[in-house]
Amino acid sequence: MKYRLVEIFASLQGEGRNSGRQCVFVRLAGCNLKCPWCDTDIAPRFSISLEELLSEIESLRHKSVVLTGGEPTMAEGMAELVAALKERGYWIAVETNATCGFDDAPWLEFVDYIAASPKAELGTVPIKLDRADEVRVVASMPKTVDFCRKVRKMIVATDYYVSPCDRGGAIDWAAAKDALKELGDWSLSVQLHKILGFR
Numbered sequence: 001m002k003y004r005l006v007e008i009f010a011s012l013q014g015e016g017r018n019s020g021r022q023c024v025f026v027r028l029a030g031c032n033l034k035c036p037w038c039d040t041d042i043a044p045r046f047s048i049s050l051e052e053l054l055s056e057i058e059s060l061r062h063k064s065v066v067l068t069g070g071e072p073t074m075a076e077g078m079a080e081l082v083a084a085l086k087e088r089g090y091w092i093a094v095e096t097n098a099t100c101g102f103d104d105a106p107w108l109e110f111v112d113y114i115a116a117s118p119k120a121e122l123g124t125v126p127i128k129l130d131r132a133d134e135v136r137v138v139a140s141m142p143k144t145v146d147f148c149r150k151v152r153k154m155i156v157a158t159d160y161y162v163s164p165c166d167r168g169g170a171i172d173w174a175a176a177k178d179a180l181k182e183l184g185d186w187s188l189s190v191q192l193h194k195i196l197g198f199r
């Protein structure tokens with residue numbers, strides 16, 4: 001099989017607890033949600049084998065890898081990829097919209113860090129992930145606070161963050177600030193990469 005990818009690049013993690021960490025980002029194509037404000041390119045641009053992917057990652061010279069999307073839990077071959085990265089000593093994080101649980105994607109047990117970012121625009125798609133290292137909710141709707149409270153009951157995590165919504169470059173800090181005031185012990189995910197002009 002081949003991995004359907006959008007891009008592979010090196011950058012700083014801009015969100016959550018690992019902000020500032022230098023990582024290789026592997027963006028898997030495809031997503032099961034259609035968030036109206038989504039600015040992520042999720043269409044496949046190329047397909048490569050496991051060996052080619054590992055070689056690309058190695059060439060970028062960081063020992064941390066972020067598997068992102070799109071929605072990486074929907075991609076094929078993830079168990080093999082995670083096993084191969086572990087064998088080579090990489091620290092692995094995954095960014096997921098939380099609609100797949102450990103039963104659907106058992107390889108999640110073997111990554112080092114799970115950042116769950118459930119979306120208020122889920123519609124009828126259920127949240128199935130019940131634990132993560134951090135949870136990040138985008139302040140994209142007037143009912144963000146209600147959604148955050150619901151998510152907190154569904155996903156056990158160490159840290160909970162509100163991220164400002166980015167609508168085509170217009171970052172809505174005010175909505176994030178308002179949500180944080182009501183939520184009390186949630187933190188702001190500042191999106192460091194955007195502030196510093198990293199991709």
Ligand code: SF4
Nearest residue numbers: 031033035038070097
């Ligand atoms: S879950 Fe993420 S990648 Fe998928 S549509 Fe929503 S914002 Fe875009």
